[in-house]
Amino acid sequence: MDKYFKSYRGIFSDQEIAELREMCDNLTGKHISYITDKGNTDGNYIYVPEDQSIIQKYLDKFEQKTWGMFMYHPPYGKVIRHVDDAKSRDCCLLTPLYDVKNIAPCYFYDTYDETSLPVATCYYEYGKSTLINTQEIHNLENNENERHTFQVCFTEPILEMHRIFEKKYEVA
Numbered sequence: 036m037d038k039y040f041k042s043y044r045g046i047f048s049d050q051e052i053a054e055l056r057e058m059c060d061n062l063t064g065k066h067i068s069y070i071t072d073k074g075n076t077d078g079n080y081i082y083v084p085e086d087q088s089i090i091q092k093y094l095d096k097f098e099q100k101t102w103g104m105f106m107y108h109p110p111y112g113k114v115i116r117h118v119d120d121a122k123s124r125d126c127c128l129l130t131p132l133y134d135v136k137n138i139a140p141c142y143f144y145d146t147y148d149e150t151s152l153p154v155a156t157c158y159y160e161y162g163k164s165t166l167i168n169t170q171e172i173h174n175l176e177n178n179e180n181e182r183h184t185f186q187v188c189f190t191e192p193i194l195e196m197h198r199i200f201e202k203k204y205e206v207a
């Protein structure tokens with residue numbers, strides 16, 4: 036499943052996740068509906084700090100050129116099947132910010148045909164960070180919980196990032 040996702044432990048400490056959560060607590064109402072390159076909404080709500088220096092210490096963990104953002108999915112929100120717009124986001128590292136059970140998984144598909152079943156399902160867990168391939172078709176359907184993640188975006192392909200992360204972090 037490496038080509039779709041893989042989870043790692045210990046990239047962000049408990050303390051760092053708590054700090055990011057505190058930032059997220061102050062973002063209520065500030066996330067905006069993401070508009071795709073084609074001008075459509077896709078069900079993702081994002082907050083990209085214009086001044087990335089407020090999250091720089093978290094980005095500095097990585098040697099690659101990165102940028103970060105906070106993503107929000109409202110309860111029962113649905114994200115359509117999509118591949119992310121390029122925008123320096125070949126793969127991204129998602130870290131859940133709240134310790135809730137049943138964080139809605141991300142589903143990967145090999146076709147946009149709505150009747151086709153997922154070829155891979157990525158479950159998230161508080162305390163782990165998951166690298167996902169945004170260039171494969173994916174979607175999600177949120178459950179009753181608000182879903183908040185901190186995301187670090189990379190221009191490198193996912194398999195290259197796995198090679199780097201596997202040397203530095205514990206695979207979860």
Ligand SMILES: [Fe+2]
Nearest residue numbers: 118119169173
């Ligand atoms: Fe996406």
